[in-house]
Amino acid sequence: MASGAAGTDADASPSSSWARIRAGRMPGGLLFPILACTLAALVVLAAGRGAYPIPASNVVAILLHKAGFAVGGFEPQQMGVLWSIRLPRVLLGVAVGALLGMAGATLQGLFRNPLADPGLIGVSSGAALTVALTIVFGNLWWPEVARALGMALLPVAAFSGGVLTTLLVYRIGRTSMGVSVAAMLLAGIAMNAIALALIGLASYVATDEQLRNLTFWNLGSLAPASWPVVGMVAFVGAAALAGMWRLRTGLNAMALGESEARHLGVAVERLKSMAIVFSALAVGMAVAFCGIISFLGLVAPHCIRLIAGPDARVVLPGAALLGAALTVGADLVARVIIAPAEMPIGVLTALIGAPFFLVLLLRAKSRMFEA
Numbered sequence: 001m002a003s004g005a006a007g008t009d010a011d012a013s014p015s016s017s018w019a020r021i022r023a024g025r026m027p028g029g030l031l032f033p034i035l036a037c038t039l040a041a042l043v044v045l046a047a048g049r050g051a052y053p054i055p056a057s058n059v060v061a062i063l064l065h066k067a068g069f070a071v072g073g074f075e076p077q078q079m080g081v082l083w084s085i086r087l088p089r090v091l092l093g094v095a096v097g098a099l100l101g102m103a104g105a106t107l108q109g110l111f112r113n114p115l116a117d118p119g120l121i122g123v124s125s126g127a128a129l130t131v132a133l134t135i136v137f138g139n140l141w142w143p144e145v146a147r148a149l150g151m152a153l154l155p156v157a158a159f160s161g162g163v164l165t166t167l168l169v170y171r172i173g174r175t176s177m178g179v180s181v182a183a184m185l186l187a188g189i190a191m192n193a194i195a196l197a198l199i200g201l202a203s204y205v206a207t208d209e210q211l212r213n214l215t216f217w218n219l220g221s222l223a224p225a226s227w228p229v230v231g232m233v234a235f236v237g238a239a240a241l242a243g244m245w246r247l248r249t250g251l252n253a254m255a256l257g258e259s260e261a262r263h264l265g266v267a268v269e270r271l272k273s274m275a276i277v278f279s280a281l282a283v284g285m286a287v288a289f290c291g292i293i294s295f296l297g298l299v300a301p302h303c304i305r306l307i308a309g310p311d312a313r314v315v316l317p318g319a320a321l322l323g324a325a326l327t328v329g330a331d332l333v334a335r336v337i338i339a340p341a342e343m344p345i346g347v348l349t350a351l352i353g354a355p356f357f358l359v360l361l362l363r364a365k366s367r368m369f370e371a
Contacts, residue, residue, distance in 0.1 A: 026307050028314040035321035042325055043094065046332040047086045051340060054078050089225035093327040095233045096290050099240060099282035101323020104297025105315050106244045109251035110275045111184060114305065115360055117298035118283045121184055122191030126165025127158040127287040128217050129195040135213050136202045155236065159284035165191055166276045220291035220346025222331050229289055236285050243278035244316060247271060251312040293346045295353020296323050302360065
């Protein structure tokens with residue numbers, strides 16, 4: 001499917017292919033403000049909803065007060081709840097959603113197929129596996145490393161697992177004709193199965209406390225949010241987002257095929273390495289603190305591509321904004337749908353994303369048989 005599309009692009013002239021890439025249904029100048037306003041509204045709404053409700057006007061007043069404006073009209077308890085509990089969780093959702101959305105867009109551009117996703121090709125499960133092994137065996141196998149890295153131990157472990165899994169899946173899917181999407185997806189399924197089996201083994205030998213932590217990784221949640229966690233994810237995530245944004249021109253050229261990208265002056269192998277590293281860093285940060293949140297990396301970039309076309313200059317930031325909005329909205333629903341209990345956000349995103357993926361598969365199958 002991907003190789004056929006690449007072959008068609010190879011037969012076209014570079015100028016006409018670039019014209020198709022640049023064409024979009026909605027310009028970024030209109031799309032980005034809409035997404036930003038939607039995200040801001042969801043942040044205010046999510047920050048005010050919970051067991052202790054805070055009116056949206058008071059949420060805005062507290063934020064303005066913290067920004068230095070002389071604004072009142074709210075209770076001190078409301079400011080304490082918002083600033084200490086709600087806002088870190090909402091901002092962590094923004095950061096994680098942006099990382100997963102742009103990572104999905106980057107991998108889809110790298111593999112030249114909209115079905116590529118950090119979860120489907122095993123990146124998320126590979127990162128979760130290394131985190132699980134670190135939780136259960138870290139103090140036994142490398143206690144000095146665990147003490148030296150401290151809070152950074154799980155992100156480093158998740159990043160390492162994500163990079164290794166991505167490299168392995170890409171190597172298996174690589175053929176003389178390019179990247180085989182079928183082989184890549186099958187390799188991802190195999191990696192997910194292996195990771196699930198090893199995580200199950202780690203769960204079997206884990207203590208009760210370790211088992212609770214492993215259950216969290218499998219289901220996904222924003223509950224561990226705190227200002228130090230938000231600061232670390234924002235700091236490292238900003239580097240990952242900036243790195244993926246720098247690849248926008250190369251990813252546009254890759255849509256024409258690898259040979260055409262080389263003719264346009266793109267260092268293809270370096271582009272692949274950078275895309276793998278930065279996307280794995282983004283997924284690793286998300287998995288390290290929030291566990292596996294499925295299908296955001298598939299849904300967000302594909303929706304942006306349907307709305308505004310395939311230009312990576314629009315898809316990358318658009319997927320980040322939409323991924324952030326989807327994460328904040330999903331976490332809001334997860335907190336209120338069965339209140340006072342809380343549904344794991346990974347369960348909710350899987351229930352939404354899996355049917356979406358099936359629709360994509362059916363559309364791809366119908367196009368294949370029509371061709």
